[in-house]
Amino acid sequence: MILRLAHVEITVDDLAQARAFYIDILGFVEHCGDDSTCYLRAADEFDAWSLKITSGAGGGLVHSGFRVSDPADLDSLQAIHDSLGLATKRIPSGVEPGQGEALRVLTAEGHRVEFFHDFDEIDLYPGGRLRLPPRGGSGIRGVPPSRIDHVSMRVPDVPAALIYWTEQLEFSAAEIWLEDDNVTPKVAWVRRAPFSHDVALGKHPEAVFHHFAYAVNDGTALLRAADLLGDAGLQGSIEWGPSRHGATNALAMYVHDPAGNRLELYTGDYQRDLDRPTLRWRAVDYESQGHSWWGNGPPETFGQTQPLVGDWLVK
Numbered sequence: 001m002i003l004r005l006a007h008v009e010i011t012v013d014d015l016a017q018a019r020a021f022y023i024d025i026l027g028f029v030e031h032c033g034d035d036s037t038c039y040l041r042a043a044d045e046f047d048a049w050s051l052k053i054t055s056g057a058g059g060g061l062v063h064s065g066f067r068v069s070d071p072a073d074l075d076s077l078q079a080i081h082d083s084l085g086l087a088t089k090r091i092p093s094g095v096e097p098g099q100g101e102a103l104r105v106l107t108a109e110g111h112r113v114e115f116f117h118d119f120d121e122i123d124l125y126p127g128g129r130l131r132l133p134p135r136g137g138s139g140i141r142g143v144p145p146s147r148i149d150h151v152s153m154r155v156p157d158v159p160a161a162l163i164y165w166t167e168q169l170e171f172s173a174a175e176i177w178l179e180d181d182n183v184t185p186k187v188a189w190v191r192r193a194p195f196s197h198d199v200a201l202g203k204h205p206e207a208v209f210h211h212f213a214y215a216v217n218d219g220t221a222l223l224r225a226a227d228l229l230g231d232a233g234l235q236g237s238i239e240w241g242p243s244r245h246g247a248t249n250a251l252a253m254y255v256h257d258p259a260g261n262r263l264e265l266y267t268g269d270y271q272r273d274l275d276r277p278t279l280r281w282r283a284v285d286y287e288s289q290g291h292s293w294w295g296n297g298p299p300e301t302f303g304q305t306q307p308l309v310g311d312w313l314v315k
Contacts, residue, residue: 001068001069001070001073001076001077001169001170002066002067002068002069002073002115002169002170002171002192003066003067003068003069003192003193004066004067004192004193004198005064005065005066005148005149005150005151005192005193005198005199006047006050006065006066006067006116006119006148007047007049007050007051007052007064007065007148008050008051008052008061008063008064008065008148008151008212009051009052009053009054009061009062009063009064009065010051010052010053010054010059010060010061010062010212010259010261011053011054011055011056011057011058011059011060011061011062011259011309011310012053012054012055012056012058012059012257012258012259012261013055013056013057013058013059013259014055014258014259015035015036015037015038015053015055017258017259018038018053018257018258018259019033019038019053021234021257021258022040022051022053022257023040023141023142024141024142025142025228025229025232025234026142026143026144026145026225026228027043027141027142027143027144027145028040028041028042028051028142028144028145029041029042029043029144031048031049031097031098031122032049032097035055036054036055037052037053037054037055038052038053039051039052039053039097040052040053041122042144042145042146042147042148042214042215043133043134043144043145043146044133044134044146044147045122045133045146045147045148046121046122046124046133047119047120047121047122048097048098048119048120048121048122049097049098050147050148051148052096054310056309056310057309058259058260058309059257059259059260059261059306060209060261060306060307060308060309060310061112061151061209061212061306061307061308061309062112062308062309062310063104063112063113063114064111064112064113064114064151064153064199065102065113065114065115065116066113066114066115066116066192066198067115067116067117067119068115068116068117069117070117071100071101071117071118073115073117074090074101074102074103074115074116074117077103077105077115077169078090078103078105080168080169081105084108084164084168086105086106086107086108087105087106088103088104088105088106089103089104089105090102090103090104091103091104091114093118097120098119098120099116099118099119099120100116100117100118100119101116101117101118102114102115102116103115103116107161107164108160108161108164108168109153109155109156109157109160109161109164109201109207110155110206110207110308111153111155111207111308112308134146142225142228143216143221143224143225143228143265144216145214145215145216145265146214146215146216146217147214147215148212148213148214148215149195149213149214149215149264149266150197150198150199150200150212150213150266151198151199151200151211151212151213152199152200152202152209152210152211152212152213152264153199153200153201153202153207153208153209153210154201154202154203154204154206154207154208154209154210154305155201155202155203155204155207156203156204156205156206156207158184158185158186158187158188158201158202158203159184159185161188161201162176162185162188162190162201165188165190165199165201166190170192171190171191171192171198171199172190172191172192172274172275172276172278173188173189173190173278174189174190174191174196174197174248174272174278174279175188175189175196175197175247175248175278175279175280175281176188176189176278176279176280176281177247177281177283177286177290178280178281178282178283178286179283180283182282182283186202186203186283187200187201187202187203188200188201189201189247189248191274192274194271194272194273194274195269195270195271196247196248196249196250196269196270196272197248204305207308208305208306208307208308209305209306209307209308210262210305210306211254211261211262211263211264212261212262212263212264213252213263213264213265213266214263214264214265214266215265215266215267216265216266216267217267218267218268219242219251219267219268221265221267222241222242222251222252222253222265222267223242225253225255225265226238226242226253229255237255237256237257237258238253238254238255239254239255239256239262239299239301239302240253240254240296240298240299240302241253241254241295241296242295243292243293243294243295243296244292244293244294244295245269245290245291245292245293246281246285246286246289246290246291246292246293247281247286247290247291248269248270249268249269249270249293250266250267250268250269251266251267251268252264252265252266252267253265254302260306261306262306
């Protein structure tokens with residue numbers, strides 16, 4: 001029913017600064033935009049856009065969007081959320097550029113999620129000749145990122161959120177970091193695509209935003225991103241990394257955009273079938289090598305989060 005994470009929407013306080021950061025430095029491609037919003041995609045993506053940046057009072061997460069396999073899945077998902085007593089709203093085609101009818105919901109833990117099926121792809125036959133997205137020509141700048149990878153949410157009750165995402169939405173739990181009792185989930189990585197995760201669910205007193213992630217092609221691209229940020233005088237925006245995660249096995253680097261949104265650049269996690277059993281990190285093992293198999297551990301700032309923003313469900 002649910003295929004994958006397809007897009008996220010974040011807010012910034014200065015859209016010109018955001019464009020300079022995401023487009024001019026990192027190499028995202030702008031699909032469309034105006035004085036208040038821009039829609040971007042990564043270099044290898046077929047979808048017209050995967051990142052919506054909206055001008056606001058500061059950084060934060062508005063919503064995450066997931067593509068479903070059939071338009072009728074919207075009815076099934078609405079029935080699920082109605083049965084749970086969770087808020088829903090149907091959004092007509094065209095509210096977002098290139099997107100068909102969508103279902104907006106508040107999840108069981110209070111996050112904003114959108115489901116849709118129809119979504120425009122970029123023109124794959126410019127001049128009548130097939131050209132795949134990575135063959136965009138010499139105009140590509142920056143790293144560039146290759147595709148959207150995951151979004152990291154913080155929730156008050158990880159075990160309850162895990163039940164919602166796995167039993168109601170049929171995600172597969174790839175890995176779990178356990179509390180000191182080695183039974184209770186503290187962080188869970190769940191997925192619909194056969195990579196390590198589409199969504200990370202971490203413990204926090206309230207529903208908030210931690211980070212979103214884009215994949216890059218390899219470790220060299222990760223280092224190039226660090227060089228580009230340093231070249232732009234933004235070396236202070238690099239919060240953590242590059243380092244190797246034990247959980248997910250990915251090489252990763254976390255950076256902050258000018259509004260404070262945390263972006264993870266990420267490469268090299270595994271592919272594993274969705275029906276395989278969940279991998280469980282004992283607390284002591286995760287503390288020693290789960291965050292970092294090698295490299296520095298996360299700084300104290302890594303615990304900081306940002307809010308969920310806007311009146312998105314009722315727009």
